[in-house]
Amino acid sequence: MGNATALLDEELICMDCKAKGRQELLRDLAGLLYEKGYVKDGYADAIWEREEQFPTGLATKGIQVAIPHTDAKFVNKPAILVAKLKKPVVFKEMGSEDKEVEASMVFMLALNSHDEQLDALSKLTEVFSDESVLRNLYSAPTAFELLARLKIILG
DSSP: OOOGGGGOOOOOOOOOOOOOSSHHHHHHHOOOOOOTSBBBBTHHHHHHHHHSSOOEEEOSSSSSOOBBBBBBBGGGSSSSEEEEEEEEEEETTTTOSSSSEEEEEEEEEEEESSSHHHHHHHHHHHHHOHHHHHHHHTOOOOOOHHHHHHHHHHO
């Protein structure tokens, strides 16, 4: 994936999302990807099953995030869905048995190759390591503005 920005689309920026918990949130976001034709039937279940086994919450500074993703076989066309949450949703922390993360942003990956997934994750990890960048993204007032800021950052 030479260009992470090619995976972004304004129709996949969800502003002020609400959910009672991570299962509802993941199903809603996966449903949006399915509705728009990015993923196959089964993607939502696969995302949830993977999240239960391999949590994706990151205890990033300032704004905590989650990066749910699953196997490439469920993807029709690659994309990154970005959700800015109205209230944080609790995710389990990546690599931990019991630590929790209150995610305020979710980056749901729908990528159709392992290399693409690794590349996207490494680019996003750079974003996540900078508290001011995350705060800047979270403070975007509109989907268009969030997308514009993300495209500049991922360049």
